[in-house]
Amino acid sequence: MSGTPNAEASPRSVRPGYLLAFLGSLVGMFALYYGVLLTLSATGNLPPPAFTNSLCIDEKFDFLRRERLAEPNLLVVGSSVAWRHFDGRTLVRDAPGLVPLNGGLCGLSVNQTAYATAWLLDHYKNVQDVVMITAPQDFDGCTGKPTAFFDRADVDDYVFGDASPWFYYTRYFSLVSLTRNASQIAGRRSGADKVDPLVFDQFGSGPLGTDGGRGELLYGEMKQPDPACLTALSQLAARLHEEGRRLFVAVTPMHPQWRQRHDPDGRLLRRFAGSIRTALNGHGAQVWDSNQSLALNDWEFFDAIHLRWIGVPRFTEALVRAFDMTAAQATPGVQSSLVLNTELPLQASDRLVTD
Template identity: 30%
Template sequence: MDELLNPSEVKASKNPPRRRALSRRSGGVAFIVTFAIGAIGTVLFAAAAIAALGAVDRLPAPPVNGTWCIDEKLAWMRANPELLESGVIAVGSSVTWRNLSFGEIPLKEREAVGGVANLAPCFLRINQTHELTNFLLDLSPGTHTVISVVAPRDFEACSTNATEFFDPELLESYLSGQVSEWWVYFRNLRAFTFIGDVIRLPDLSDQLVFEEFGSGPMFRDEPLLVGPARMEAACFDHLRRMATDLTSRGVKLVLVLFPFMPAWVESADSTGEQRAEFLTNVRSSLSGTGAVLVDATGMTFPNEDFADPLHLQWPVVPEFTGYIWERAFQGQGPAWSGYQRGASASIGRPGR
């Protein structure tokens, strides 16, 4: 017969496991409390850092996309929501952002088309321009015309640059003011990119200037050169889809071909092969879509009028804008009488 255990021995044998369970439970609580304190401390430290950077004008725009010039343009759009409702908007890469001066168009002509705005950011390829254009048209059903200025580099790397380069729900909430800028900093903050932007912000400040309609004036003492573009057939497919999409919406696409810089022609395309390929593919892509093609490649500007092969110096942008406007809106309002070379709209860094 098994030997019976003394009750006191039974009690003693059960106590050690209970004490160990209590010890584990108290350790778990301590971990949770420590984690919570650490998390709250991190948030408070980050908030204090963001506030301090804002106080000394070293705070990059909220990282909706994570690319400095795109985010700065989105911050400008958030600060100027009324311009998103314009009848005529410009969308594209920096070839569009920096080469239009809507302030030079007479007020009565801007009013006749329902207002104008340059909503182009930077670094976009044509597939991304298509994506952003659709998003902006969904926000503003009253927009009837989209202007996009393109160069061969707009037709590079469509296969490797993500078409969906922003979160539509986040961007809509951000532009409408439904979410705070602080929340965007915490949601999308990429530490290394953010720190790099903080360090570079003073050097980038002259590139982050917006005039009243959203264009970005470019000034450069010595023009820069770039090599030939590596265009992809897929990019021209995106252009055709963009044109047909806009036509189905009842929106007119005005596609403008940017002039070729003489020094670039000499150094990168002396045979004319790339220019011919570009012009042929653009015309083929737009054929039968209802889009308006403004071929400004025949405009002649000397090298000193270019900041680089993709951007004109700001003092000559009014002439280029007038050329586009007259051809885009021929017979749709008062004829534009010209421009005053050297005049420019007021400029300033976007409000936050």
């Protein structure tokens, strides 16, 4: 009948010209894309592959890939306060037996820090001491943030396996992210961006300069710790204890103006540190709340929770004393070029140990 489809009719064949045009367009698109990447690389504007779509984390992966640091026996972990608040030169001066690596990554909640710590420990087998530098903000939102915030197989291949980066620019392609990051990366790598530089020292720390700053506290009232964050911390401590490693948790100092405005009697910060001690109970970890013993000046702060680098050596020196790290045996060939004149007496409350 007229208008009735013929079930036995053969499908219309695809013309060779169409296939050639399609494949040619595809090849052309890839050629154009990689041409843009090569141009960005040649001009110093190529960001790292967007494994996490967080430029400061992805740049840290790129740093670890490039530098191939000496095998550490001490690992610093945490979010941006860990990344910004650790001076390895002060540590090796006061405890020459320690070889530190700052594995801090910006913007992490505690469950994500635990995930990143496990990944790093799988690659740095000689680590005996893990130092977590943390702020109250790190204990907010673990319930809603994915713990596995990067693909370990891909990052393993990129950081430790010498895989070519070009495939990952395609796998993790995002036009918006690439455009934004390419416009920022040169200034952040050079330190010209004073607010959010991506400059690393030889230990993997990311100093904030003495000039500039946010000009405001930025961070407001602290929230109660998310129970999921405390559980993640407890699980990390249990793993380290079982493996015979030591965990030290340092609560970073808060800006004096923030404390006056949001916690004038210190009750909130003491309760926060107490919740950490409770989570770590029975795992042999040590806790130091710097807010109870270390007095820093307003001008040493970048915002409510971040220190300018001028204050970091003093904080690191106090951390070394609080955890009695000077007892480490000296390792030949490990030296420090930094000499501090500041004498910082250790108070009895500096060292707080959980059972």
